[in-house]
Amino acid sequence: MADGSRHPRWSLQDIPFDCVRKSAIVHEEDWFYLLAGASFVETLSDLYANNLAGYYAGNEAACQWLQNQWEHEEVQHGRALRAYVLTVWPDFDWDTAYQRFVDAYAPLCQTEQLGPTPALEMAARCVVETGTASFYTMIQHASPEPILRQLAAHIRADEVHHYKYFFRFFREYQASEAVSRWRVLRSLWQRVTEADMEDSFLAIRCAYELRNPGQEFTAAEFRAFRKRMAVWIRRHYPFEMAVKMLIKPIALPPTLQRMLLPILTHGARRAIT
Ligand SMILES: [Fe+2]
Ligand SMILES: [Fe+2]
Numbered sequence: 001m002a003d004g005s006r007h008p009r010w011s012l013q014d015i016p017f018d019c020v021r022k023s024a025i026v027h028e029e030d031w032f033y034l035l036a037g038a039s040f041v042e043t044l045s046d047l048y049a050n051n052l053a054g055y056y057a058g059n060e061a062a063c064q065w066l067q068n069q070w071e072h073e074e075v076q077h078g079r080a081l082r083a084y085v086l087t088v089w090p091d092f093d094w095d096t097a098y099q100r101f102v103d104a105y106a107p108l109c110q111t112e113q114l115g116p117t118p119a120l121e122m123a124a125r126c127v128v129e130t131g132t133a134s135f136y137t138m139i140q141h142a143s144p145e146p147i148l149r150q151l152a153a154h155i156r157a158d159e160v161h162h163y164k165y166f167f168r169f170f171r172e173y174q175a176s177e178a179v180s181r182w183r184v185l186r187s188l189w190q191r192v193t194e195a196d197m198e199d200s201f202l203a204i205r206c207a208y209e210l211r212n213p214g215q216e217f218t219a220a221e222f223r224a225f226r227k228r229m230a231v232w233i234r235r236h237y238p239f240e241m242a243v244k245m246l247i248k249p250i251a252l253p254p255t256l257q258r259m260l261l262p263i264l265t266h267g268a269r270r271a272i273t
Contacts, residue, residue, distance in 0.1 A: 007069055008073055009154075009161075010154045012076070015154075019147055020147045020148075021146065022087070024145040025143075030229070033204045033225065035085050038135075039082045040078070040097070040101040042078035043075060043079070044105065044109075045070075046071055047109055048074075049074070051114065052125075055121065056118065080155070084148060092210075097211075098206070101206040104205075105203075118177070119177040119184075123249045126163055126248070126249055130242055130246050133241075134245075136156035137237075137238045138238070140153050170249055174249075184250050185250050188247075201222050205217040237269075243265045
């Protein structure tokens with residue numbers, strides 16, 4: 001499974017935080033919440049990695065990769081985003097807000113939610129990495145600030161790399177499980193629709209409530225936030241890339257995939273925006 005690439009491929013020292021053009025972003029509230037929220041979710045990856053490693057106990061290659069590479073890279077995403085947020089908004093009490101996020105979210109993150117089979121869980125991880133790879137592609141394109149673009153490009157490359165690993169593990173399990181294409185499709189679809197943004201909602205709520213003491217971050221506020229995000233999504237979200245990554249585990253015949261891709265891309269664009 002080794003691909004010969006250097007690990008980790010980048011570190012916080014590669015990001016020139018002291019060159020951040022703060023004036024380009026400091027007054028953009030939505031950027032603050034988006035980046036603070038992402039920094040919480042990424043930092044909590046040690047918990048997800050443990051849950052996954054527990055589920056895949058017995059698969060030494062998977063456990064080793066999850067705990068020695070994947071977890072470190074995800075946590076590094078969190079640390080880098082935290083450093084960026086604190087460079088631009090130094091008054092934000094990141095540690096307290098993060099602790100609130102951990103207290104609220106960790107109990108919802110249980111091993112029993114993984115599965116139903118090892119192959120289908122790997123396919124579900126491909127959905128998650130598709131989501132993050134697309135998210136950071138959007139951030140990279142939408143960012144009004146150059147260092148954030150650079151940081152997003154590094155994170156995006158890692159997420160695409162993660163996808164490739166999960167996909168390879170999926171194929172290995174699939175060789176023995178032989179889950180039907182229909183069942184893989186159903187499971188992928190379920191993951192896409194189940195992603196009800198619980199972690200994003202809690203993460204942004206914790207950042208918001210700490211920054212605005214006494215004010216509650218309601219579901220309505222979150223809806224309004226997502227509506228504003230829809231403008232960025234329409235303009236910057238890599239729909240075709242996301243759809244290609246999403247349907248890859250179904251292994252459609254190439255001609256059918258070529259025919260379906262524009263239709264699905266169009267459908268995804270309409271569904272999301
Ligand atoms: Fe990440
Ligand atoms: Fe990832």
